[in-house]
Amino acid sequence: MNDAVLLNISIDSSAEKIWQVLTDVETFNQCFENIKKIVSGSIESGKTVLVESIHHEEIIVDEVNIKSAYINERLSFGLRKQNSEKEIDVTFSLKPSGNFTYLTIEGRNFSDEFNRSQSENNWINMMQLIKKYIQ
Incomplete structure (x- = not known):
């Protein structure tokens, strides 16, 4: 099973503001306060970040292994969900266009x-929350 997920959204904001939501622990935790939060680590190449979420009243901790971080452009990481040996390859890309940025x-x-469907739904929700938080 290796079907890719590819999602796009335009946000009326600068790439810098979206990048801050994705990489600044405090801003990330404010944006996603009711669904997930970064509990340890920093978002830099080679670092590991632990992200906590609640699913059916159970706390789930996923591991995010940062592969590369190109400021205001692209963040690539391996996502290992709790109780899984398989690492999902994930890339967030930002492309400014006038007053908008495409995420x-x-x-x-x-x-x-x-797993693919669940991830796709989570990312759609994540994009909507980022848009709502920033705009």
Whole structure:
């Protein structure tokens, strides 16, 4: 199972503001306060970040291994969900266009269709929350 997910959204904001939501722990935690938060680590190449979320009243901790971070452009990481050996390859890309910035999320290497579908739904929600938080 390796069908990719490719999502795009345009946000009426600068790439810098979106980048801050994605990489600044305090801003990330404010934007996603009701669904997930970074509990340890810093978002830099080679670092590991732990992200906590609540699913059916259970705390889930996922591991995010930062592969590369090109400021205001692209963040690539491996996402290892709790209780999974498989690491999903994820890339967030930012492309400014006038007053807007296009945010693209690309995911690959899912363990199964359920995992792919769940990730896609989570990222759609994430994009909407970023747009709402920034605009």
